[in-house]
Amino acid sequence: MELAVFVLFGLAALVSAALVVAHRNPVYATMSLVVTLVSTAVLFVLLGSPFLAALQILLYTGAILVLFLFVIMLLNIGRERSSGARSPAQTWSAVILALLLAGSLGRLVWDAHKDSEAPPLDATFVSLRGLSEQLFSSYLLPFELIGLLLLVAVVAASWLARRHEEDEPEVAAPSPEDRP
Amino acid sequence: MTVPVSWYLLLAAALFAIGVIGALTRRSGIAIFLSIELMLNAANLTLAAYSRLLGDRAGQMVVFFALAVAAAEAAVGLALFINIFRLRRTIDVNRLNLMRW
Amino acid sequence: MRPLDLLWLIPALPFAGAAVNGLLLRNRHKPLVTAIGVGAPGLSLVLALAALWDYVANLRPQPFEQFLYAWTTGSLAIDVAFRVDPLSAVMLFVVTFVGFWIHVYSVGYMGHDPGYRRFFAYMNLFMGAMLLLVLGNNLLVMFVGWEGVGLCSYLLIGYYFEEAFPPFAGKKAFVVNRIGDFAFLLGIFTLFSEYGTLHFGQLTERILADPGAAQRPFLLGLSLAGFTALCFFIGATGKSAQIPLFVWLPDAMAGPTPVSALIHAATMVTAGVYMVVRTNVLYQMAPEISTLVAVIGAATAIVAATIGLAQNDIKKVLAYSTVSQLGYMFLAAGVGAYVAAIFHLATHAFFKACLFLGSGSVIHAMGGEQDMRKMGGLKKQLPATYRTFWISTLAIAGIPPLAGFFSKDEILAGTFAHPGALYRVLWVVGLLTAGLTACYMFRAVYLTFEGKFRGSHEQAHHLHESPRVMTVPLVVLATGAVVAGWIGIPKGVWETFGAHDRNLLHHFLAPVVAEVHGAGAEHGMSHLVEWLLMAASVAIALAGIGIARSQWKRRGLEADAAFAARTPVVQRLLENKYWVDEIYDRLVVRPLAALARGCWKIVDTLIIDGGLHVGAFVTELTGDLGRFTTTGNVRQYALYFLGGVVLLFWWMVL
DSSP: OOOHHHHHHHHHHHHHHHHHHHHHHHHHHHHHHHHHHHHHHHHHHHTTHHHHHHHHIIIIIIIIIIHHHHHHHHHTTTOSSSSOOOOOOOHHHHHHHHHHHHHHHHHHHHHHHHTTOOOOOHHHHHHHHHHHHTTTTHHHHHHHHHHHHHHHHHHHHHHHHOGGGGOOSOOOOOOOOGOO | OOOOHHHHHHHHHHOOOOOOOOEEHBBBBBHHHHHHHHHHHHHHHHHHHHHHHHHHHHHHHHHHHHHHHHHHHHHHHHHHHHHHHHHOOOOOOTOOOSSOO | OOOOGGGTTTHHHHHHHIIIIIIIITTHHHHHHHHHHHHHHHHHHHHEEEEEEIIIIIIIIIEEEEEEEEETTTTOOEEEEEEHHHHHHHHHHHHHHHHHHHHHHHHHHHTTTTHHHHHHHHHHHHHHHHHHHHHSSHHHHHHHHHHHHHHHHHHHOOOTTTTSHHHHHHHOOOHHHHHHHHHHHHHHHHHHHHHOBBBBHHHHHHHHHHHHHHSSEEEETTTTHHHHHHHHHHHHHHTTTOOOEEEEEEEGGGGGGGHHHHIISSSSSGHHHHHHHHHHHHHOHHHHHHHHHHHHHHHHHHHHHHHHHOOOOOOHHHHHHHHHHHHHHHHHHHOOOHHHHHHHHHHHHHHHHHHHHHHHHHHHHTTTTOOOGGGGOOOTTTTTHHHHHHHHHHHHHTTTTHHHHHHHHHHHHHHHHHHSSHHHHHHHHHHHHHHHHHHHHHHHHHHHHHSSSOHHHHHHHOOOOOOOOHHHHHHHHHHHHHGGGGGGOOOHHHTTTTTOOOHEEEHHHHHGSSOOSSSSOOOOOHHHHHHHHHHHHHHHHHHHHHHHIEEEEHHHHHHHHHHHHOOOOHHHHTTTTTGGHHHHHIIIIHHHHHHHHIIIIIIIIIIHHHHHHHHHHHHHHHHHHTTTTTTSHHHHHHHHHHHHHHHHHHHHHH
16 A cells, blocks of 8 residues: 555656656646645655645645746746757756766665664654644744744845836847747 | 655655756756755655654654745745846846856 | 273264265265265274273283174074274274275265265275174174175275176175185084184184194094184185185276275275184194195285286286285284284285375376376376375385384294295295385386376376375375384394383284194294394395386386387286186186076076976966856856765765
């Protein structure tokens, strides 16, 4: 049962991740990322942290990615053009290096943990009460700080995104190539 | 049967690599940003897997904070994109090449 | 406060004068420049006389030391301190006295020179350095003064720097002196490493305390004393223009005449003699080096005297005469007659300064002309100059009772009394030199002052006696040339007339000469021998004068021509100064220049510059190449970043 779920959602995550990277339309890419994140959320459940799964869906898909979509539509960003400055060297070296990195990481993980057995899941580990007690006792200070960080981010984002009259480009009309 | 935790780790590594490829090959700023979110997600998965493996909830705590930081980052980053787009009418990073000699 | 406590002011005043004149004043402040330039040495002279009176009356023969400050401490402890003992007392008097009068003379001689202020600044600097040299109580302070006078000599030889030759001559003097200075420094190092002190008194004490240590084999087959003595002597040959380093002094005549008088006749060039006498304990311990000193001295004396015979430039004659007389002084030092060396140094300072100033007066009158072939018959126009020049010439020729007679006679007597056949030869050489000296000096007198005027019409019209400011120093120095010898009238003379031995200088300087057991024994000549030696030297001097008179008084230049016709080889040899400069040029200067050029072309241009160029090229190339990596494309930067991550991962984890 667990294996089936893992395989199903693991594959879903991989495929949708590939789509995020590959798709030229940003809206589709964002929607694919939603799939990846939801699949990961399922894997979180399998790993015994339903709280994170809920948080992932609520925060990531519910808030962050909606923000992405909102910006994409606000700026009216179209498909990435295939013509223009293409750099195969950049692409291929990036792919090779990324595969090297993934291979090295996988090798490291495999060598270290191929025989590791996780302890059996118990109620305490999964329980939300235990988690919140820990969060609001041992991690109280980081928790407060992250709240402050979010406040700062909100202020900064709203200031940055504000319309500055003096920053307007002299040629107001966008050039045709930036249009979809 | 139970799935070994190492599989989760391998999956996370694969997701991370896909994210890296995206971040380095895409030209649209939004797409790069999405790829970065993907990498972040892979890291979160790793943390959760280790939390499970070690039976310690500290990993979950870090994921919790990472999610909050991701939210802040997304807000600021997208605001920057809006700003850049206003100035340059594009978010193609190939055309945002002011950091040069 | 006693006068000796102001000892430090004696060198400090000229230094201050040099600083004020050189740095603060401007050329338009001429009266002030004169007041300071002459006033500082004048005050020094007054202070020196007071200090000397104090010393002679109260302290003699104990040395007086004035500690100023500790220059260095620890194992290399050197004090800046002054010392007055009989030796430095004599030198102090000679330097301040002659120096002051030459400064007075310079007011007239340099009066119309645009570099008047610069001249006095250099001259004062020289006085300060020379007094430092004389008064320093250890070898290092002396060396500072030694280098200081060398610097001033260089500056003043090249005083007329707009012309081509004077700067060259200055450079030559400087470079030749470097050779000697190097050896001097080596000697100082040796003494310090062996004895741990450079203080004159302590050094003498420590050397005398253990003669065996000083005479043990040290280096180059010489004993410790021999090696240091040789080093010091090489230093002295540079400063005092002895063979083989005498070549700079004749060229040094390119400087203004008062400079020639002060630096290149009366004071600086005698520093070598002073230094040898100062370290006489070493020479007494090393008889072989003493012999070398005597031989070199005698050889220099006769070589320079013969060259002097064939020179036509009046200052060149005097320059070679100076070299020759310095040779006498070294002959004296070499035979252990240290007192005689200092005696001759003092008398020579008077008559040679007077001769140089006299020649300056002549040159002044001739409008800068130095060639004796264009002079003649000047005694009518320049009576005061003629008289003083003539007196000084008599003094240098060794006619009693003028100063040169006594000092020269003492040197010859000392040489004669020294055991060994070699010294008889040296005595003969000295005697011959005395005759030659009389001859060439009177040749100069006759060519300059007798006969008919041979210069141009304008020069004849321009002829005039120099102003009082120049003639008064001449008279003062000529008086010195007459009386200076009387302080050293030999013992034999007094005793013959049944009087007490009143050889003042000998008694005064006796404590300076270290008493080394078994060396430098007092010569025990009978009075008869002493009188005979005196007679011989007077006779040969008179013979020299006689020859000069018969040849040049009437016939003037014809005598030179006749001489050249009779012995053309000798004439050319002498006129070209034995081609010493040319030989040095071929043997030393050109190989060194070639080596330097080689270093420049190969080592510097090719290797060093080339290396730098290659380095610069590689840097530029890498920069140019690396520039292409800085495209401004963020994705590329991220790629580099990733590459770095992978490499780090491999390096640190796998």
